[in-house]
Amino acid sequence: MADLVSVLMACYNGEKYLEESILTVLNQTYRDLEFFIMDDGSTDGSREVMEKYADRLTVLEHPGRGNRGQYYSLNEALRHARGKYVAFIDADDLWEPDKIEKQVALMRRTGRKFCYTAVKGFHGDDMDRWFSFTDKDGPLATAEAILLDCGICPAATMVERSALEDVGGFAEDVMPGDHDFFLRVLERHPACFLREYATWYRFHPAQISAKRVLWEDGFAVLRRAAGRYPYGRRLVRKRKAVLYYRLMRHDLRDKKPRFLYYALLSFLYDTKRAAGHALGALRKRMRGTPPGVRQGGAA
Incomplete structure (x- = not known):
């Protein structure tokens, strides 16, 4: 059945x-x-x-x-x-x-x-x-x-x-x-x-x-998750770096100077990943693919 x-x-x-x-x-x-x-x-x-x-x-x-x-x-x-x-x-x-x-x-x-x-x-x-x-x-x-x-x-x-x-x-x-x-x-x-x-x-x-509040509220989701499950401090720091990076992108798009503040926080919380994101976004922009998505192919 x-x-x-x-x-x-x-x-x-x-x-x-x-x-x-x-x-x-x-x-x-x-x-x-x-x-x-x-x-x-x-x-x-x-x-x-x-x-x-x-x-x-x-x-x-x-x-x-x-x-x-x-x-x-x-x-x-x-x-x-x-x-x-x-x-x-x-x-x-x-x-x-x-x-x-x-x-x-x-x-x-x-x-x-x-x-x-x-x-x-x-x-x-x-x-x-x-x-x-x-x-x-x-x-x-x-x-x-x-x-x-x-x-x-x-x-x-x-x-x-x-x-x-x-x-x-x-x-x-x-x-x-x-x-x-x-x-x-x-x-x-x-x-x-x-x-x-x-x-x-x-x-x-x-x-x-497409809304900035999605990433602002991401910190509340992270706090709850870290208090509920043993994710570990290193992973929590990496997630904070991702959230700061997303906020940086929004403010950069909207031409708000605080994007520099969030870029610095992202770099401090996860230097390697922040640098990788920045290079990846640059490559995608050069290929014409919107930042934040992975490159695919035509169906």
């Missing part, structure tokens, strides 16, 4: 790409799905797009159609989910048609409670010029590796419901709630990795990862 998979999406003003993301779920080869979209107080045409497919998914909303944030919305959607497995997708990302089918098969075979796929990143609508966001030949994710650099996107993941209950869902008070969630799951449950590019992660200016 097939296991039910619950697919959860939180959407706030995602009209531009929403229909593509909805269809990428509804067209999965794995048919034992339930699909919940939490309308997080959208004021654009997102609700009309959701209602267009209301016979094939469930649209949820907060009291008064308020806006409560992505992770509060996902936790609320989770209350409605009945599946043994839970998958997440943002209102701008895409899946290969057999993504869910292959993840369920791998999780059954390995007995693992957390699964993620390799990911192709792309900008806007240009899927031809993709790059490897999560490399299919990369190492298996561990809590230690994810603490240092979270190379997993939510749309690539599937979690057994029991593991979600172990960690209590998403933290709602920090912007990188997905990073915090992945850490708490991996601290308790080893992952399995579907080494296929089954997920497409879209980059665009309106997404959360």
Whole structure:
């Protein structure tokens, strides 16, 4: 008997790409799905797009159609989910048609409670010029590796419901709630990795990862993680260097002079890694690849 998979999406003003993301779920080869979209107080045409497919998914909303944030919305959607497995997708990302089918098969075979796929990143609508966001030949994710650099996107993941209950869902008070969630799951449950590019992660200016607060809140995620799990002082320092580097990049882009302060902190906390990041960013800029992503190839 097939296991039910619950697919959860939180959407706030995602009209531009929403229909593509909805269809990428509804067209999965794995048919034992339930699909919940939490309308997080959208004021654009997102609700009309959701209602267009209301016979094939469930649209949820907060009291008064308020806006409560992505992770509060996902936790609320989770209350409605009945599946043994839970998958997440943002209102701008895409899946290969057999993504869910292959993840369920791998999780059954390995007995693992957390699964993620390799990911192709792309900008806007240009899927031809993709790059490897999560490399299919990369190492298996561990809590230690994810603490240092979270190379997993939510749309690539599937979690057994029991593991979600172990960690209590998403933290709602920090912007990188997905990073915090992945850490708490991996601290308790080893992952399995579907080494296929089954997920497409879209980059665009309106997404959360483009916001500075994501990296500011990263320090709160780090403090909690270090107090909860024996990551070690050296790894914690390396993560601080990464966060300072990200803040430096934002301030450099916005032409704020404090970028020099964050560059110095990044260098002091992890000299070797900071120098490597700077050289890597320079090489990517020369190749025309946006800094912070890994170079891939055309599909």
